[in-house]
Amino acid sequence: MKKRLIVAIVALIVVAVGLAVYLGRTKPTLEDNRQKGLAKVSVRMKWFFAGTMTGWFAGKEEGIFERYGIDLTITPGGPDNSSVKLVAAGTDLFGVAGADEVLLAREKGVPVVAIGVLFKESPICFISKKFKDITTPTKWAGKTVEVSYGSNAEVQYRALIAKYGVKDIKEVPYTFNLAPFIEDNVDVSVAYRMDQVVTLERKGIELSIITAKEYGINPYGDVVITTETTLRNRADLVKAFMAAVVESHRLAIQNPTPAVHALVSRTGGSLTAENESQVWRETIPFLTADGGMDAIGHMTLVRWKETSSILVDYANLNPATDVTKAFSNIGDVE
Numbered sequence: 001m002k003k004r005l006i007v008a009i010v011a012l013i014v015v016a017v018g019l020a021v022y023l024g025r026t027k028p029t030l031e032d033n034r035q036k037g038l039a040k041v042s043v044r045m046k047w048f049f050a051g052t053m054t055g056w057f058a059g060k061e062e063g064i065f066e067r068y069g070i071d072l073t074i075t076p077g078g079p080d081n082s083s084v085k086l087v088a089a090g091t092d093l094f095g096v097a098g099a100d101e102v103l104l105a106r107e108k109g110v111p112v113v114a115i116g117v118l119f120k121e122s123p124i125c126f127i128s129k130k131f132k133d134i135t136t137p138t139k140w141a142g143k144t145v146e147v148s149y150g151s152n153a154e155v156q157y158r159a160l161i162a163k164y165g166v167k168d169i170k171e172v173p174y175t176f177n178l179a180p181f182i183e184d185n186v187d188v189s190v191a192y193r194m195d196q197v198v199t200l201e202r203k204g205i206e207l208s209i210i211t212a213k214e215y216g217i218n219p220y221g222d223v224v225i226t227t228e229t230t231l232r233n234r235a236d237l238v239k240a241f242m243a244a245v246v247e248s249h250r251l252a253i254q255n256p257t258p259a260v261h262a263l264v265s266r267t268g269g270s271l272t273a274e275n276e277s278q279v280w281r282e283t284i285p286f287l288t289a290d291g292g293m294d295a296i297g298h299m300t301l302v303r304w305k306e307t308s309s310i311l312v313d314y315a316n317l318n319p320a321t322d323v324t325k326a327f328s329n330i331g332d333v334e
Contacts, residue, residue: 038071039237044083044095046222048076049267050195051279052123054259055287059248061262068244070237079176087225088112094241098152099220099307100315107321111228114327116242116297118249119221120289121213123192124153126160130206132187137161137210141168143187148174152219153190156212159314163215194282202275217314219307221286223299223327231328238330246297253284253293299327 045053056074059065065072075092077083083095084102088110095112102114126145128134134143137160148154153174161169172180174190178200181189191197193211200207212218224245231238252259260277287296290303304323311317 038066038069040071040073041065041094041237041241042073042075042092043224044075044081044086044092045077046083046096046098048078049263049269049271051198051260051263051271051276052192052195052283054256054263054276054280054283055245055249055252057263057266058252058255058259059244061258061266062248062251064248064251065241065244068240070241070244072244083225084110084112087227090227093226093230095225096222097225099223099304100152100155100311102223102225102326103308103311103317103321103323104315106326107318112225113228113231113325114223114225114299115231115238115330116224116245117220117299117303118223118297119286120303121286122152122156122211122219122221123194123283123286124156124212124221125191125193125197126157126188126210127181127191127197127200128188128208128210129184130208132208134188135208135210137164137166137215140166140188142170144170144172144185145188146174146180146186146190147171148190152221155219155311155315156217157190159217159310160210160212160215162314163217194279194286198278198282199275202278217310219310220299220303224297231330235330242297242330242332249287249296250293252280253287256280298332299329 043056045056053074060072060074075081077096083092083097084105086092087095088105096118097112099114099117102112105112126137134140140161145157147157160166172186178189178196180186182200182203182205191200193209197207197209224242226238256277260273260280263276264271264273290300291298301324304327308317308321308323312319
């Protein structure tokens with residue numbers, strides 16, 4: 001009798017342990033719950049698809065956004081697809097824009113707000129062919145310079161020529177094409193340090209590169225944006241989205257080869273893994289500045305005030321514009 005009781009108890013223990021293991025394996029996680037009803041979300045990039053966006057496509061490829069309950073569509077930007085305008089209009093729930101664009105838009109009453117920073121330093125630079133010996137902004141005098149009117153690149157350009165009193169520049173509009181620069185129709189053009197510069201140098205063109213940062217002008221670069229309404233009414237979604245963005249970019253930094261492959265395969269255009277791999281390598285320092293991997297996405301009031309100050313001095317931003325309402329770290333990953 002005693003022996004049978006012991007056997008029964010042992011059997012119950014085995015069943016209990018097995019059941020616990022089974023439940024432990026099948027217990028729905030937070031991600032499982034989110035997958036039951038994925039939120040359809042589109043994010044508007046600031047520019048055409050390029051290696052700088054590798055993190056986004058890696059996250060989509062690896063199912064990171066899905067684990068956070070998001071069915072993500074990544075849409076290209078460009079001169080005819082302003083992320084600020086499209087997010088404000090509700091065409092896209094999220095977007096990528098310059099921090100300066102956010103402040104200037106808010107001054108005009110457009111209720112966009114930054115929820116995370118991508119490029120903690122500005123990637124914008126001004127390029128010329130090395131043989132022309134245009135090594136400082138003062139040497140732009142008398143030269144033909146491509147200006148990207150209405151962009152954050154123009155803000156930095158105006159800041160530099162104002163700071164150093166450069167005159168007699170022949171300005172022509174930037175055509176979003178490298179041909180005028182390559183063919184010497186212009187002396188100076190605007191570029192992203194990790195994008196067009198990489199492309200030109202891979203073509204064997206030696207460049208002189210000027211950045212506003214080296215002359216004390218370094219606003220925040222690209223930030224992730226949404227509207228005040230979305231931030232207020234869909235706070236959980238905003239948190240989940242930014243958590244997925246941060247995790248995706250960390251993954252792409254740690255595993256660059258498959259991440260770039262995801263970008264190239266999903267965009268279906270003329271991008272090549274060889275070129276975009278180099279673009280992505282050059283992008284990483286802008287993502288990890290001011291705190292490294294642990295601080296990806298995190299914004300500070302100090303840097304926003306610096307950005308605002310530059311715009312007040314060189315882009316006619318109203319100094320009364322409230323910087324504290326222009327950003328929220330609601331998406332910080334704990």
